[in-house]
Amino acid sequence: MRVFFIGFGQAGGKLVDMFLAQDRKLGSTSFRGIVINTARTDLMGIKNIPMEDRLLIGQTMVKGHGVGTDNVTGAKVAADEIDTIISAIDRRGTHDIDAFVVCAGLGGGTGSGGSPVLCRHLKRIYREPVYAVGVIPAPEEGRLYSLNAARSLSTLVNEADNVIVFDNSAWKNDGESVKSAYERLNEEIVRRFGVLFRAGEVSKYGVGEMVVDSSEIINTLRGGGISSVGYAISEAIPMAKNGGKSSSKKDNNGGLLSGILGKKEKKAEPHVDIASGEDKSAKIIGLVRRAMLGRLTLPCDYSTAERALVLVAGPPSELDRKGVEKSKSWVEENIAGVEVRGGDYPVDSGYVAAVVLLATIGDAPRIRELMELAKEAKEEVVRSRERSHTAMFEDGVDPLFE
Ligand SMILES: Nc1nc2c(ncn2[C@@H]2O[C@H](COP(=O)(O)OP(=O)(O)OP(=O)(O)O)[C@@H](O)[C@H]2O)c(=O)[nH]1
Numbered sequence: 001m002r003v004f005f006i007g008f009g010q011a012g013g014k015l016v017d018m019f020l021a022q023d024r025k026l027g028s029t030s031f032r033g034i035v036i037n038t039a040r041t042d043l044m045g046i047k048n049i050p051m052e053d054r055l056l057i058g059q060t061m062v063k064g065h066g067v068g069t070d071n072v073t074g075a076k077v078a079a080d081e082i083d084t085i086i087s088a089i090d091r092r093g094t095h096d097i098d099a100f101v102v103c104a105g106l107g108g109g110t111g112s113g114g115s116p117v118l119c120r121h122l123k124r125i126y127r128e129p130v131y132a133v134g135v136i137p138a139p140e141e142g143r144l145y146s147l148n149a150a151r152s153l154s155t156l157v158n159e160a161d162n163v164i165v166f167d168n169s170a171w172k173n174d175g176e177s178v179k180s181a182y183e184r185l186n187e188e189i190v191r192r193f194g195v196l197f198r199a200g201e202v203s204k205y206g207v208g209e210m211v212v213d214s215s216e217i218i219n220t221l222r223g224g225g226i227s228s229v230g231y232a233i234s235e236a237i238p239m240a241k242n243g244g245k246s247s248s249k250k251d252n253n254g255g256l257l258s259g260i261l262g263k264k265e266k267k268a269e270p271h272v273d274i275a276s277g278e279d280k281s282a283k284i285i286g287l288v289r290r291a292m293l294g295r296l297t298l299p300c301d302y303s304t305a306e307r308a309l310v311l312v313a314g315p316p317s318e319l320d321r322k323g324v325e326k327s328k329s330w331v332e333e334n335i336a337g338v339e340v341r342g343g344d345y346p347v348d349s350g351y352v353a354a355v356v357l358l359a360t361i362g363d364a365p366r367i368r369e370l371m372e373l374a375k376e377a378k379e380e381v382v383r384s385r386e387r388s389h390t391a392m393f394e395d396g397v398d399p400l401f402e
Contacts, residue, residue, distance in 0.1 A: 001098045001200045001214035004089065004128075005033030008118060009074075009111025010042040011135050012104035013054075014182075018190040019103075021048040023198075030201045032097075034088050036118075038077055038110045039066030055088045057081040057114075067109035071148045074113025082121050089122075098214040100130045101197065102160065104152075107137030107145030112152040119159040129218055132160040133193060136298075136366065138169035138178045143373070150374035153226075153367070162221040162359065164193070165228060165298040167366050192231045192297060195355045199311050199345050210324050212311060212343030220309040220341055223360035226367060227305075228298040230356040232290035234283070237318060237350055284312055284323030285330060287354040292331060296358065304362030305335040310342035314352030319344040331356065 007016030013035035023031040037043045038058040046054055056064060058077035067073040078085070100122050104111025115132055122130045134156060137145040156163050166189050172181040200214040221227065288310055292302055308331045312324055324342050332340040335358065 001030065001197050001217055002096055003031050003033075003197045004092070004094055004097045004100045005031060006089065006100065006102045006118065007033065007035040008078075008102060008104040008115045009037060009108055010039070010045075010105065011108070011182075012102070012111045012115070013037055013042060013046055014186055015103040015133065015135075015189060017046050017048050018186055019194060019197075022190055022194050024048070026198075028198070028201065030198050032092060034092055036085060036088075036110075036114065037066070038062050038064070038074070040064035042066070053088070053092060055085065057084065067113070069107075069144060069148065070109045071113035071152060074109040074111070075117050076113070077110075078114035078117040082117065085118060086121065086125060094126065094128075097128055098200075099128050099197075099218065100126065101133055101193075102130065103133040103135075105135040105137070106149040106152040106156070107135075107141060108148065112148045116152060116155040116159045119156065123159065123161070129161040129221065130159075131221060132156050132163045133166065133189070134163050135166045135168060135189070136370065138167075138172060139369075140169075141178060143377075146370055146373050147377050150370040153370065154374070157225060160224075162224055163226050164221075164357075165226055165364075165367070167298045169366065170295065170297075170299050189297070192229045192355060195231075195311060195313050195345070195353060196229060196309075196357055199309075199313075199343070199355075210321055210343040212309070212341065212345070216341040216343070217309060217357075220307045220339070220357055220359045223306045225306075225360040226298070226364065227357060227359040228296040228300050228302075228361055228364070230291040230294060230296045230302075230354075230358065232287050232294055232354050234287060234314070234318075234352040237315065237352070280318065280320040281323030281326060284320055284352070284354070285327050287312070287352060288327035288356060289330065291354040291356045292334070292358070298361075298364050299366065300358070300361045300364035302358050302361070303335060305358035306337040306360035306362075307339040308332075308335055308337075308341070308359060309355075309357040310340065311345060311355040311357075312342075312352065313345040313347050313355070314349055316346040318352045319346060327354070336362065 005016040005019050007013035016033045016035055019031050034053040036055045043054040102115050102119055104115040106112045119130050136149045168178050171185050172178050199212045310327050324344055328340045328342045
């Protein structure tokens with residue numbers, strides 16, 4: 001899929017920076033994008049995006065210093081400067097893209113407030129679908145961040161065609177602060193979503209037996225709402241099986257796709273031994289099961305998903321049509337809906353990876369928690385307004401006739 005990424009705010013900007021770096025590393029031109037921020041210093045921290053594609057907004061209001069976790073101001077700045085934003089997007093070129101993907105951390109101010117506004121305008125102006133990748137904060141970041149995320153997310157689900165969520169709290173290790181984990185978490189995000197969004201592009205390593213095209217990704221996400229992604233990676237494929245390409249010498253991360261499919265990790269991902277000589281399709285089914293049953297970008301009840309997409313990426317010698325078909329049937333038996341699409345994506349890698357997109361999920365505990373928190377906060381505001389109103393009356397002051 002040809003994707004136009006827009007990174008809104010600091011987290012969004014860093015993610016888009018990494019998506020574009022990944023694309024460049026692959027020698028691909030599937031991804032392009034711009035980054036937007038209200039803080040000048042955050043834009044300066046971007047590494048791979050040319051200066052002309054870094055847009056500073058809100059200069060009159062916040063003078064390049066950011067909106068300081070105030071997402072109402074974030075939304076206002078975006079609305080006031082929407083024409084400047086759309087011009088920057090048009091300048092970068094949109095004629096051949098399949099979708100827009102707006103990335104943002106939803107707990108802050110700029111991305112949290114700005115991304116729903118941007119999604120609304122993108123949908124109004126362009127025909128292509130508009131997806132959001134929303135990072136939700138860990139509870140330890142504080143109540144304000146959770147409230148911002150709840151508010152942003154409930155708007156975003158109405159403005160974007162689908163919101164694919166990554167939950168920081170589910171991904172940080174025990175004892176690790178969220179901030180110190182950012183770099184690692186961003187790699188996890190870009191690895192999963194990179195395979196997903198790139199599916200349907202012709203790979204220079206050939207055409208898979210069951211090619212997924214961009215319309216299948218779009219149809220999977222069509223139901224809207226919130227989606228989550230699962231991922232699993234095999235053990236390293238021995239050199240002989242991989243046409244001598246498993247590049248443990250030149251690159252211990254699995255060939256050209258180093259950092260893209262990833263490498264064996266100690267505890268984050270479940271692994272299957274692809275090299276054991278067992279039946280190829282059984283191994284693919286095993287990988288797909290582990291992707292769906294393992295840690296999802298947003299932990300949720302997978303059985304409530306309305307649609308799913310199964311992608312298997314790896315060297316052509318390890319891809320197997322029957323395995324993908326059987327995996328799709330297994331996913332179909334385990335989710336609420338019956339629409340399960342899937343295919344393979346040949347790449348030069350020392351690993352096989354499975355990505356399962358669970359679209360339009362019905363239940364995720366962290367989302368429920370955020371919504372309840374927002375409801376409580378709203379009730380608190382109403383109560384405190386009533387209290388101050390009563391107090392003023394007790395003092396004999398009627399605010400209306402003061
Ligand atoms: N995974 C991940 N999450 C991040 C990262 N940076 C920030 N976040 C998350 O995103 C939320 C918003 O942070 P920022 O992106 O810095 O906020 P912003 O949109 O720039 O808004 P302001 O700084 O308030 O103007 C934080 O509360 C974190 O939950 C990152 O690099 N990776």
